[in-house]
Amino acid sequence: MIYDYSVTKSNGEELKLAEYKGKVIMIVNTATGCGFTPQYAPIEQMYLDYHDKGLEILDIPCNQFGGQAPGSDEEIHEFCTIHYNTTFPQMKKADVNGENELPLYTFLKSQKGFEGFKSHGVKGFVAKGVLERVVAKSDPNWEKTPDIKWNFTKFIVDREGNVVARFEPTTDMKDVEACVRALL
Numbered sequence: 262m263i264y265d266y267s268v269t270k271s272n273g274e275e276l277k278l279a280e281y282k283g284k285v286i287m288i289v290n291t292a293t294g295c296g297f298t299p300q301y302a303p304i305e306q307m308y309l310d311y312h313d314k315g316l317e318i319l320d321i322p323c324n325q326f327g328g329q330a331p332g333s334d335e336e337i338h339e340f341c342t343i344h345y346n347t348t349f350p351q352m353k354k355a356d357v358n359g360e361n362e363l364p365l366y367t368f369l370k371s372q373k374g375f376e377g378f379k380s381h382g383v384k385g386f387v388a389k390g391v392l393e394r395v396v397a398k399s400d401p402n403w404e405k406t407p408d409i410k411w412n413f414t415k416f417i418v419d420r421e422g423n424v425v426a427r428f429e430p431t432t433d434m435k436d437v438e439a440c441v442r443a444l445l
Contacts, residue, residue, distance in 0.1 A: 263368065264282060264422050265366060268319060269337055269352060269355075273294055276352070285316050285419060285420055286317065287416070287437075288415070289304065289413060289415045290413070292326065292329035292413075293341070294329040294330065295413065301347060302342070303438070307340045307347060311441060317349075318349040319350070321353075321354075321355055322355075324353070325409075326411045326412050334353055337351065356430075357409045357414075358408045370409070371395050372424035373416060373424050374427075377404070378437075417440050419444050425444070428440075
């Protein structure tokens with residue numbers, strides 16, 4: 262169950278997910294130098310709009326995809342607050358795939374595997390094609406594994422602790438918001 266896991270906050274303190282019982286949680290691996298980094302803006306807006314209704318966001322910076330989160334935890338936090346005015350909690354930078362992946366991500370991927378990249382509009386279509394080519398270069402079997410494929414993959418957890426959705430970074434943020442809103 263999701264509440265059996267914990268993550269480390271950027272200040273080094275442990276956050277037990279059991280503290281979020283009864284809340285809707287979005288867990289997202291992020292990066293500051295990614296083409297999807299502007300998603301911080303709608304994520305922050307969702308936090309502002311829905312936090313009082315029970316939404317929590319776990320921002321877990323990750324440098325595994327193109328080295329796009331190279332800074333320290335402090336530098337990443339500073340970037341996010343300066344450029345996107347983020348107010349949701351940011352966790353310590355961590356791996357989401359591989360031998361050093363957070364146990365939380367092992368669990369999340371076991372609950373919701375990869376179902377393909379979606380696209381919306383011309384930019385989404387281009388991003389989808391680029392991502393598919395980039396990911397295929399590093400893992401020819403990429404479509405068949407539950408691994409996180411890129412930055413800004415989002416998992417949504419309902420108030421009972423069930424992982425109910427996984428959104429790839431190419432998914433329109435309006436679809437992510439609709440899912441969250443329906444659970445609140």
